[in-house]
Amino acid sequence: MLRRVVDSAVVHPGHGSRRASRPSSPRYVGAKHAIGCASGTDALVLSLHALSVRGGDEIVTTPFSFFASASCAALLGATPVFVDIEPGTFNIDAAKIEDAITPKTKAIVPVHLFGQCADDGRDSRDRRALAESP
Ligand SMILES: Cc1ncc(COP(=O)(O)O)c(C=O)c1O
Numbered sequence: 001m002l003r004r005v006v007d008s009a010v011v012h013p014g015h016g017s018r019r020a021s022r023p024s025s026p027r028y029v030g031a032k033h034a035i036g037c038a039s040g041t042d043a044l045v046l047s048l049h050a051l052s053v054r055g056g057d058e059i060v061t062t063p064f065s066f067f068a069s070a071s072c073a074a075l076l077g078a079t080p081v082f083v084d085i086e087p088g089t090f091n092i093d094a095a096k097i098e099d100a101i102t103p104k105t106k107a108i109v110p111v112h113l114f115g116q117c118a119d120d121g122r123d124s125r126d127r128r129a130l131a132e133s134p
Pocket of ligand 1 (some may be wrong): 002039040041042065066068102111
């Protein structure tokens with residue numbers, strides 16, 4: 001099977017690579033839909049593409065990460081906006097995310113490092129939105 005996929009130069013479910021892409025099936029990740037990607041960088045770029053990110057948009061992320069966390073934004077003409085990290089976890093500091101959000105913000109790429117889930121600030125924003133609703 002591997003020879004067939006390499007010779008075809010196509011890695012896509014339905015071109016003989018179905019078995020290789022099974023770990024990214026929706027059921028495996030518990031999602032409604034899933035797309036197997038060749039790399040983490042591809043996954044980030046595709047995700048921002050799906051959100052129609054383009055020039056003039058801003059992507060909030062952490063400076064303490066692999067280059068792709070910022071380059072995925074730059075590749076689409078968007079501007080990465082860095083938020084400082086927490087000293088205890090080295091993950092993005094959720095308390096500082098809100099200050100970085102502008103009308104141009106299209107997405108937050110929080111990055112989970114060293115097996116610790118980063119707080120992307122959603123909880124605090126959700127709580128405030130609830131408090132402000134009539
Ligand atoms: C946080 C993070 N994002 C993205 C990537 C990119 O992954 P890949 O090398 O598969 O493109 C890496 C790779 O180390 C990473 O650590």
